[in-house]
Amino acid sequence: MGTKRTLEVELSTTGLSPDGKPQRVPLVVGGDGGAVALEAPPAMEPEFEGEHMLINIGPQHPATHGVLRLVLELDGETVVRCIPHVGYLHCGFEKIGEYRQYNQIVPWTDREDYLNSIGNNCAFALGAERIFGIEITERCKVLRVIAMELSRIASHLVWLGTTCIDIGAFTPFLWSFQERENIYNLLEGWVGARLTTSATRVGGMAADIPDKWLEGLQGFIRTFPKTIDECERMLTKNAIWVGRTVGLGVMSPVEAVNYGLSGPMVRASGVAYDVRKDFPYLDYETYDFDVPVGSAGDVYDRFLVRVEEMRQSIRILDQAVKRLPDGPVNVDDVRIILPPKSKATSEMESMIHHFKNVMEGPRPPAGECYVAVESPKGEKGYYMVSDGTSKPSRWRIRPPSFVNLSAIPKMVEGHLLSDVIAINASIDIVMGEIDR
Amino acid sequence: MGLSDADLAGHGAATELVRFDARPGEAWVTTKLDFLVNWGRANSLWPMPFGTACCAIEMMASFASKYDLARFGMERMAFSPRQSDVLICAGRVPYKLAPIIRRIWQQMTQPKWSISMGACASTGGMFDNYAVVQGIDTIIPVDVYVPGCPPRPEGLIYGIMMLQKKIMNERNAQQGIRDEMSPDPTSKLYIPASRIDELSEPFGNSVHQTRSAP
Amino acid sequence: MSPSFTIVHPGTGSNATPVTPKNVPVSGGPVSPTAEAVGAQFPGVISRTVVSRGETTIIVDGARVHDVILWLHDDAQQSYDYLSDVTAVEHRDLSLPLEVVWHLRSLRYRRFIRVKVLIAKGAPLEVPSVMDIYKGADWLERECYDMFGVKFAGHPDLRRILMWEQYKEGFPLRKDFPLRGRFSRSEQLKNALAANPEARYSMEELSIADAFEELPLDMRRRLSEGEKVGE
Numbered sequence: 001m002g003t004k005r006t007l008e009v010e011l012s013t014t015g016l017s018p019d020g021k022p023q024r025v026p027l028v029v030g031g032d033g034g035a036v037a038l039e040a041p042p043a044m045e046p047e048f049e050g051e052h053m054l055i056n057i058g059p060q061h062p063a064t065h066g067v068l069r070l071v072l073e074l075d076g077e078t079v080v081r082c083i084p085h086v087g088y089l090h091c092g093f094e095k096i097g098e099y100r101q102y103n104q105i106v107p108w109t110d111r112e113d114y115l116n117s118i119g120n121n122c123a124f125a126l127g128a129e130r131i132f133g134i135e136i137t138e139r140c141k142v143l144r145v146i147a148m149e150l151s152r153i154a155s156h157l158v159w160l161g162t163t164c165i166d167i168g169a170f171t172p173f174l175w176s177f178q179e180r181e182n183i184y185n186l187l188e189g190w191v192g193a194r195l196t197t198s199a200t201r202v203g204g205m206a207a208d209i210p211d212k213w214l215e216g217l218q219g220f221i222r223t224f225p226k227t228i229d230e231c232e233r234m235l236t237k238n239a240i241w242v243g244r245t246v247g248l249g250v251m252s253p254v255e256a257v258n259y260g261l262s263g264p265m266v267r268a269s270g271v272a273y274d275v276r277k278d279f280p281y282l283d284y285e286t287y288d289f290d291v292p293v294g295s296a297g298d299v300y301d302r303f304l305v306r307v308e309e310m311r312q313s314i315r316i317l318d319q320a321v322k323r324l325p326d327g328p329v330n331v332d333d334v335r336i337i338l339p340p341k342s343k344a345t346s347e348m349e350s351m352i353h354h355f356k357n358v359m360e361g362p363r364p365p366a367g368e369c370y371v372a373v374e375s376p377k378g379e380k381g382y383y384m385v386s387d388g389t390s391k392p393s394r395w396r397i398r399p400p401s402f403v404n405l406s407a408i409p410k411m412v413e414g415h416l417l418s419d420v421i422a423i424n425a426s427i428d429i430v431m432g433e434i435d436r
Numbered sequence: 437m438g439l440s441d442a443d444l445a446g447h448g449a450a451t452e453l454v455r456f457d458a459r460p461g462e463a464w465v466t467t468k469l470d471f472l473v474n475w476g477r478a479n480s481l482w483p484m485p486f487g488t489a490c491c492a493i494e495m496m497a498s499f500a501s502k503y504d505l506a507r508f509g510m511e512r513m514a515f516s517p518r519q520s521d522v523l524i525c526a527g528r529v530p531y532k533l534a535p536i537i538r539r540i541w542q543q544m545t546q547p548k549w550s551i552s553m554g555a556c557a558s559t560g561g562m563f564d565n566y567a568v569v570q571g572i573d574t575i576i577p578v579d580v581y582v583p584g585c586p587p588r589p590e591g592l593i594y595g596i597m598m599l600q601k602k603i604m605n606e607r608n609a610q611q612g613i614r615d616e617m618s619p620d621p622t623s624k625l626y627i628p629a630s631r632i633d634e635l636s637e638p639f640g641n642s643v644h645q646t647r648s649a650p
Numbered sequence: 651m652s653p654s655f656t657i658v659h660p661g662t663g664s665n666a667t668p669v670t671p672k673n674v675p676v677s678g679g680p681v682s683p684t685a686e687a688v689g690a691q692f693p694g695v696i697s698r699t700v701v702s703r704g705e706t707t708i709i710v711d712g713a714r715v716h717d718v719i720l721w722l723h724d725d726a727q728q729s730y731d732y733l734s735d736v737t738a739v740e741h742r743d744l745s746l747p748l749e750v751v752w753h754l755r756s757l758r759y760r761r762f763i764r765v766k767v768l769i770a771k772g773a774p775l776e777v778p779s780v781m782d783i784y785k786g787a788d789w790l791e792r793e794c795y796d797m798f799g800v801k802f803a804g805h806p807d808l809r810r811i812l813m814w815e816q817y818k819e820g821f822p823l824r825k826d827f828p829l830r831g832r833f834s835r836s837e838q839l840k841n842a843l844a845a846n847p848e849a850r851y852s853m854e855e856l857s858i859a860d861a862f863e864e865l866p867l868d869m870r871r872r873l874s875e876g877e878k879v880g881e
Contacts, residue, residue: 059536060486062515067488067533087812088533089488092567095822099829107562114490130703133676177500195490195586253658260733260786270655278660278760280670296654365676369703370753385739393742398735406789432489435812531842532814538843566822566831574839624843629836636835
């Protein structure tokens with residue numbers, strides 16, 4: 001069960017010397033502060049003797065990242081069995097999608113995986129455009145790539161911050177939320193909302209980026225890697241961090257694929273499956289970026305993969321800013337796109353056009369499609385079935401963290417109770433998406 | 437108590453309510469007990485963050501570096517209901533979660549207050565469907581509603597300041613102010629069923645919102 | 651750092667570089683070679699092959715869908731090792747059959763196929779479970795059961811997952827289920843609050859820990875009288 005793995009860790013941390021200069025301070029008394037080899041302990045085999053205890057975590061618990069409930073059967077401190085319960089945040093998204101026109105569904109996509117709102121907007125719009133059979137403009141494609149990568153960084157930052165809190169480090173939470181505020185400011189300048197952006201429409205975006213917005217983004221691209229470096233300096237070789245993450249929740253590549261894991265979960269297990277590379281969308285094949293892959297499939301590797309993904313997202317953002325073409329954002333199709341607001345309030349024809357498009361809604365031809373994107377959590381798919389009316393007759397979300405979480409009984413088996421928290425944090429669940 | 441109504445109405449009138457009397461060698465502060473107690477309570481609210489959805493992320497942003505709720509005496513996040521003063525319900529509450537939030541509210545000790553953060557917690561918001569409770573005030577009493585979907589951290593902070601104002605106005609001798617809610621033993625509802633149906637009515641012209649096709 | 655696993659790269663089975671699909675036709679277009687292969691392996695099992703938005707759908711016989719998916723998973727030329735999704739579709743036109751949908755991916759060949767089973771009106775909503783092939787099907791099938799009432803024969807633990815077990819109103823995603831539910835709001839709230847959060851272990855959970863004997867008397871009595879607890 002436990003992997004034998006030797007890592008270089010520093011048994012020291014940054015601190016101040018007596019004369020006030022920054023230096024490395026040994027964490028262990030008597031340690032020389034240098035690198036030592038640390039071997040992950042093998043996971044314990046449960047002993048099926050003695051009394052077993054039932055422990056309930058959640059649904060309201062700070063370490064379950066929402067309203068997840070885990071029932072654990074413990075032998076001493078070792079988990080013998082884990083029974084997860086979900087559904088405490090089931091809000092009927094899919095049902096309500098059948099009562100809304102395609103453009104009206106966009107606000108719901110914000111709230112389903114709320115760490116990645118603008119990414120979901122883009123993903124939904126991609127699916128709706130496939131259903132309508134329209135091709136978006138080049139500028140819109142690049143803008144969406146920018147939006148999706150920004151939101152990937154934002155989502156991974158929340159993951160980093162909350163996981164650090166779970167494992168016992170508070171500082172990276174403050175750092176990552178500081179950077180999130182920068183992203184919020186960018187999004188606010190673009191679409192007017194911090195979190196629930198509703199940024200896309202079928203066939204384009206709600207708004208083009210304002211003047212000088214790209215300069216702000218370039219500033220973020222310049223400064224953000226520094227924060228990742230700081231977090232890495234704090235964590236990657238930190239003896240406590242390594243000790244609490246290495247060898248936990250191991251999934252082998254075959255298991256990971258069989259369980260349907262996706263995103264950083266499957267990549268940490270050594271399967272280089274990334275929807276952006278393997279089933280590309282938005283011309284991702286023309287961007288130059290790497291897919292980080294882990295080799296041990298444990299919590300530590302998931303951390304490394306996510307941190308590296310943030311760096312790769314910065315690379316993609318950098319390329320996208322450089323290639324952003326001029327031109328219209330929305331497609332030139334009166335059936336789908338609304339007239340400009342100024343015209344709709346001053347010209348009769350435009351007002352009728354606006355009214356018809358809003359009240360009746362554009363109608364796609366009958367058919368169905370499944371469009372998947374690489375969300376920060378994994379393969380996020382939108383499956384839409386149209387019967388020719390303005391509202392989908394079925395709107396299905398393929399939730400990556402739902403499938404990822406379903407493997408938790410396998411992952412926590414044989415580990416200690418305190419490691420359940422670390423493993424659960426490493427899945428990067430977001431209950432809004434799991435329960436929908 | 438011997439206090440006039442004018443005294444009791446004076447929230448925020450700290451200069452009038454606290455009188456310093458310093459003499460050589462000794463110092464006196466005279467104030468009203470209500471003011472002192474309320475002042476202490478209002479400025480050391482320990483929140484019980486009941487975060488479920490998007491609002492919880494904005495709540496986390498409020499607790500983080502930029503907005504720093506610790507400035508309001510909310511230094512300590514009490515994840516245990518028994519050691520907390522104010523329940524911040526951030527996010528939508530589906531029916532499956534209704535008994536949980538009720539139980540957490542009952543576990544909290546008096547004095548306690550609650551903030552309903554965001555449109556979904558306050559009214560059900562955009563989720564007018566089979567799964568979501570149409571406002572948590574049908575389950576527990578609510579002191580402050582914070583509008584927004586989700587509210588910005590500034591909105592939450594404003595709501596907290598409103599709550600502080602409300603606490604400053606409390607009269608601790610008033611009958612019933614610290615009474616626990618007593619839900620009906622069979623139905624577990626604490627307000628009449630007809631009132632719940634009325635509160636949960638859809639608002640506005642939502643005919644188009646509930647028509648599936650075309 | 652010594653790698654424990656060999657890195658698996660998708661797409662080793664094909665030389666084609668994946669590209670973003672452009673100008674996807676609304677219907678029609680190239681049919682996935684998998685459809686033909688399935689037709690050759692299982693004659694007569696495919697009742698229809700549809701291409702919609704560039705994606706191939708094979709509509710297969712419900713009794714043999716397990717065999718088809720098992721073969722798609724095991725055959726080296728197909729290697730559909732990744733189950734994306736299991737769900738169901740009910741159409742607004744209630745005379746149309748209910749569809750159960752499997753979305754499969756082959757990572758080695760970078761292919762995608764949709765397998766469908768139609769369940770005619772009035773026929774029992776039951777299809778075979780694929781959980782013995784894909785472990786990931788566990789929760790997806792439970793969710794499909796919860797939302798549509800489709801039973802997956804062979805699933806070891808087919809319970810409601812999103813709604814609680816005593817949920818009385820039916821299957822929410824069925825078209826005859828009203829958006830706001832069947833009961834009035836106060837009734838819904840009453841039903842929800844009736845669940846005791848502290849007694850919400852299932853009998854299965856209690857028995858694994860031998861905890862039943864240690865429960866308070868009234869709870870033991872209620873459980874032995876057949877009261878269902880748990881989700």
